[in-house]
Each structure stands twice: as C-alpha cells, then as structure tokens.
Amino acid sequence: MRASHRTTMKICLCLLLPFFSIHAARAQERVKAGVELDVLPYLTGGYFGAAWAGKGHLRTRALFAKVHMPDFIVRDGFTNNTIRSYALLEDYFLKKEQTGFWLGGGLVLWDGKIQTNQRLETASYQTYLLNGSMGYIFNLSQRFYLSPWAGLSLRVGGDRHIPVDNKTYDPPLLDPEMSVKFGYRF
Numbered sequence: 001m002r003a004s005h006r007t008t009m010k011i012c013l014c015l016l017l018p019f020f021s022i023h024a025a026r027a028q029e030r031v032k033a034g035v036e037l038d039v040l041p042y043l044t045g046g047y048f049g050a051a052w053a054g055k056g057h058l059r060t061r062a063l064f065a066k067v068h069m070p071d072f073i074v075r076d077g078f079t080n081n082t083i084r085s086y087a088l089l090e091d092y093f094l095k096k097e098q099t100g101f102w103l104g105g106g107l108v109l110w111d112g113k114i115q116t117n118q119r120l121e122t123a124s125y126q127t128y129l130l131n132g133s134m135g136y137i138f139n140l141s142q143r144f145y146l147s148p149w150a151g152l153s154l155r156v157g158g159d160r161h162i163p164v165d166n167k168t169y170d171p172p173l174l175d176p177e178m179s180v181k182f183g184y185r186f
Contacts, residue, residue, distance in 0.1 A: 031055045032098060033186045036063075036147070040179035044068040046082075050181075056096045061089045061104070077117055078169055084111040087131065099139055105132045108153055116165040127158035127171045135181075143185050150178040 031053055038048040050063035069081040089106030093099070108129040115122050135149030153175040162169045 036181045036183040038179050038181045041065045041067045057093050059091045063087045080115040082113045099137045101136050103134050116167050118165050120165045123162050123164040125159040125162045128156050129153040130156050145183045147181040152176050
C-alpha cells in the first residue's frame with residue numbers, strides 16, 4: 001500500500017511539475033514601466049505626458065495633454081479650440097516584450113474651450129470619448145523608443161450645442177489623430 005501511495009504521489013508530482021514551472025516563469029516576468037512624450041501637442045504650443053505599466057502582452061497607460069487645435073481642423077466660424085485631455089487606455093502587443101505592433105483603446109475626457117472668429121466670448125465644454133488606436137514601437141536603444149501611432153475617438157457623451165457668441169458649437173462625433181511618441185522604459 002505504501003509503495004502504491006508513493007508511486008501515485010510521484011506520478012501526480014510529475015504531472016503537476018509543468019504547471020509549477022509555468023507559474024514560476026510567469027511570476028518571474030517583470031512588470032515593465034515607462035513614460036512617453038507625444039510630439040503633436042508640443043507642436044501646437046501645448047504639452048503631453050503619459051505613464052504606463054504592463055506585463056507580457058498588456059500595458060495600461062494614463063495620460064494628460066493640452067492641445068491647441070489648428071484652425072484648419074476646427075469647424076468654420078470657430079477658433080482657439082484648446083483641449084485638455086485625460087485618458088486611461090489599455091494596449092495589447094503582439095509580442096510579449098512590448099515592442100512592435102500594438103492596438104489600444106480606452107476612455108478619454110476632453111475639457112475644451114472655444115471661441116468664434118469674433119472672439120467676444122470663450123465657451124467651455126466637456127466631451128467623453130471612446131478611443132481606439134494602433135501604433136508600432138521601434139527600439140532606439142534598450143531604454144528609449146519611438147512609436148508612430150494613429151487613432152480615432154468616438155464622442156459618446158458630454159456637452160453639445162454649446163452657445164458661443166451668436167453661434168452654436170457641436171464637438172465632432174469622430175476625431176482622427178496621428179502623431180509620434182518618444183518613450184523611455186525604466
């Protein structure tokens with residue numbers, strides 16, 4: 001009976017050993033973290049900052065930005081559309097090393113201010129968006145990387161029909177974006 005019990009224990013241990021080694025390998029996987037700067041907001045006289053953390057194929061990003069939208073993007077009759085943006089996004093990488101192609105999405109809040117071409121009043125508004133984006137991470141070194149990206153945001157809530165002077169501003173339903181981020185891994 002004892003020999004049978006020992007044999008059963010050895011068989012169970014041999015069968016469970018791969019599960020323990022997989023768990024140990026995943027536990028040893030390090031959480032990666034970093035920061036990013038995006039070129040576009042700085043080109044418009046604003047700013048951008050993002051911090052991220054992730055493990056394996058996934059990372060979570062939190063960002064804030066201020067963008068002065070160029071007038072050629074703003075609806076005719078309006079100007080000085082300045083947006084403060086706050087976002088929480090989740091990215092998925094095809095490679096668990098978090099390099100190469102990635103897809104992402106998440107929630108975005110825009111606190112905006114806008115004027116008409118008359119520039120008499122400034123109206124404030126808030127817009128809630130769902131964002132989808134994709135990009136590619138090119139490693140410049142072990143720590144630094146470059147990430148061109150493009151995205152599309154869908155307005156899902158917030159202010160509409162915003163009175164400004166004698167006009168009404170409606171934030172766009174869809175907002176395309178593209179830019180380049182510079183990143184640093186800790």
